[in-house]
Amino acid sequence: MTFALAVHSSKGGTGKTCIAVNLAGAYALEGKNVCLLDIDIRGPSLFSIFKPEALFWVNDMLSGKRGIKDTIHDVSEEFGTKGKFFIGCSNPDISEIREIVRKDRNWQSSALKNLISAKKELDKKNIDILIFDTSPGVEYESINAVAASDMVLIVHNSSIACNSCTEQIIGGIYTPLKKHCVIIDNMCHDNTLQPSEEKRFGIDVIARIPCMCDVATRNDEILTLTERDHIFSQNIYSIKDRIERHRL
Amino acid sequence: MPEDELLEEILAELQEINSKLDRLLTGKKEMVFDPSKKGNIADSLDIITLLSLPDHLRTTATTLLEIGPATAEEVAELTSKERAVESSYLNQLVRMEHVNKYREGRKVYFQINER
Numbered sequence: 001m002t003f004a005l006a007v008h009s010s011k012g013g014t015g016k017t018c019i020a021v022n023l024a025g026a027y028a029l030e031g032k033n034v035c036l037l038d039i040d041i042r043g044p045s046l047f048s049i050f051k052p053e054a055l056f057w058v059n060d061m062l063s064g065k066r067g068i069k070d071t072i073h074d075v076s077e078e079f080g081t082k083g084k085f086f087i088g089c090s091n092p093d094i095s096e097i098r099e100i101v102r103k104d105r106n107w108q109s110s111a112l113k114n115l116i117s118a119k120k121e122l123d124k125k126n127i128d129i130l131i132f133d134t135s136p137g138v139e140y141e142s143i144n145a146v147a148a149s150d151m152v153l154i155v156h157n158s159s160i161a162c163n164s165c166t167e168q169i170i171g172g173i174y175t176p177l178k179k180h181c182v183i184i185d186n187m188c189h190d191n192t193l194q195p196s197e198e199k200r201f202g203i204d205v206i207a208r209i210p211c212m213c214d215v216a217t218r219n220d221e222i223l224t225l226t227e228r229d230h231i232f233s234q235n236i237y238s239i240k241d242r243i244e245r246h247r248l
Numbered sequence: 249m250p251e252d253e254l255l256e257e258i259l260a261e262l263q264e265i266n267s268k269l270d271r272l273l274t275g276k277k278e279m280v281f282d283p284s285k286k287g288n289i290a291d292s293l294d295i296i297t298l299l300s301l302p303d304h305l306r307t308t309a310t311t312l313l314e315i316g317p318a319t320a321e322e323v324a325e326l327t328s329k330e331r332a333v334e335s336s337y338l339n340q341l342v343r344m345e346h347v348n349k350y351r352e353g354r355k356v357y358f359q360i361n362e363r
């Protein structure tokens with residue numbers, strides 16, 4: 001059965017996309033069949049990393065205009081991964097984004113159904129891991145992705161605002177939806193006096209990734225595929241292993 | 249108080265609670281789903297509405313959302329509850345207009361409402 005991970009955070013700029021992309025790369029490198037979907041349809045990112053020659057977008061799948069198979073692209077050869085590596089991008093065209101903003105609750109309700117159907121389709125396509133890169137906070141699309149997922153990776157930074165918002169989202173979204181969650185502390189500063197925690201808000205903290213400038217400056221490449229010895233890559237492989245242990 | 253009288257009193261209280269709940273549900277229905285009013289709220293079940301449901305109904309609705317059209321028995325298998333209990337929850341969701349039901353042969357199927 002396809003295992004779906006929603007990479008989500010309470011606040012923006014915590015590094016969700018970077019972690020989602022590199023985690024997808026790590027899984028595909030290992031030989032797992034992976035599909036990475038850009039669910040941040042109001043602020044798309046994946047198109048700028050993968051530059052797909054796309055005819056159809058994640059937007060079309062959520063709208064029910066196209067099936068998931070028309071939406072995703074195989075990038076395995078380009079990145080030389082052992083497993084299949086598919087990506088689905090959101091449409092960066094501003095008129096499409098404006099269209100999304102106008103959508104009502106009925107549209108969001110059918111978008112969730114289409115997302116769940118897409119997951120079932122990907123299962124038939126032997127996809128092992130489905131990763132949703134979401135938008136921060138309580139946006140319809142993100143919560144739909146959380147609802148369609150089997151586990152939530154909460155990407156967290158050390159700001160006070162992120163801390164209190166995360167606690168709210170755990171209590172008001174993840175717990176009522178009975179989602180299995182893990183926390184990843186990202187961009188940690190070594191010069192701050194933070195104790196390393198095993199649990200926060202009752203949830204396992206599975207990684208503490210240090211803040212590294214080159215992770216930001218080299219955001220056009222997938223470090224888990226291009227530089228496997230990089231500290232960031234090592235952290236992502238370790239996250240992948242921790243997720244697998246949580247699944248058992 | 250003799251046992252019979254006590255039971256009758258409990259029964260009367262339960263009926264009163266039941267009718268109050270029915271009124272609440274009907275009232276909510278009118279408030280939320282009156283199509284004559286402008287700015288009417290959707291009658292399909294979106295994720296934020298689902299989150300505002302009480303725990304037991306949310307579990308039932310989430311399960312139905314994941315598996316698609318299903319009988320009370322099929323839902324009960326996944327939620328590990330009695331079929332009769334799930335049937336009652338599903339029918340509550342039908343009354344709230346989040347779910348609709350239809351018959352196929354001898355089986356009754358439930359599915360999330362679509363507009």
